[in-house]
Amino acid sequence: MPDEKFGVIFGKVLKPDIMSAFHNYPSKLLEQAVREFAALPGIGNKTALRLVLYLLKQEKEDVESFGNAMIELKKNIHHCEICQNISDTEVCQICSNPNRSREQVCVVENIRDVMAIEGTNQYKGLYHVLGGIISPIDGVGPADLTIDQLELRIKSGETDEVILALSTTMEGDTTNFYIYKRLQTYPIRVTTLARGVAIGDELEYADEITLGRSIIDRTPFEVIFSGRKQDLA
Numbered sequence: 001m002p003d004e005k006f007g008v009i010f011g012k013v014l015k016p017d018i019m020s021a022f023h024n025y026p027s028k029l030l031e032q033a034v035r036e037f038a039a040l041p042g043i044g045n046k047t048a049l050r051l052v053l054y055l056l057k058q059e060k061e062d063v064e065s066f067g068n069a070m071i072e073l074k075k076n077i078h079h080c081e082i083c084q085n086i087s088d089t090e091v092c093q094i095c096s097n098p099n100r101s102r103e104q105v106c107v108v109e110n111i112r113d114v115m116a117i118e119g120t121n122q123y124k125g126l127y128h129v130l131g132g133i134i135s136p137i138d139g140v141g142p143a144d145l146t147i148d149q150l151e152l153r154i155k156s157g158e159t160d161e162v163i164l165a166l167s168t169t170m171e172g173d174t175t176n177f178y179i180y181k182r183l184q185t186y187p188i189r190v191t192t193l194a195r196g197v198a199i200g201d202e203l204e205y206a207d208e209i210t211l212g213r214s215i216i217d218r219t220p221f222e223v224i225f226s227g228r229k230q231d232l233a
């Protein structure tokens, strides 16, 4: 009879390693902290345990400051009421900067894309953060994104150009097309990044020079869209 702590699956005795032995934790508090870390993307149980044990060794004040930073983050962060970017204030630093061009709105999936484009130093307009892209497989539809807010911004008449800067994936293309259709009745230019960004690439992984060039060499969306129509014919 194997030790019950080791567990048995299909008659095989499992090794008493960390992965299979959550119930072996000497402390419920430790187990709870490990579980919280392990719930984060890209963190397995082993890494979670290592991080928790590391925190446990630190000074009480340092661990408190770590915990408080997480609590404050969730409690006090805003989504900019104009562009939906993450911000400490109701209107973010980009939207409230008088030196940014208010006529251009660059539509991106998330804040990491804003950071990537800002890193190129090639863009001086504003942003609109969608909070994702349309992906039926993941159950994400237009209503789950900030497309209504985008349309309201365009309706207000300040914008001349909407630059679609979404990932060059099928979901990105679907979202581009949906937004293009939604905004078609407004007197604005809809452009998209030049395809220096490789097909299938996620924007945040494009290097700064490629991404910077793609912003400068952007293309009217109709050109790409009608090109596709010809391909399909």
Ligand SMILES: [Zn+2]
Pocket: 080, 081, 082, 083, 084, 085, 091, 092, 093, 094, 095, 096
């Ligand atoms: Zn903003």
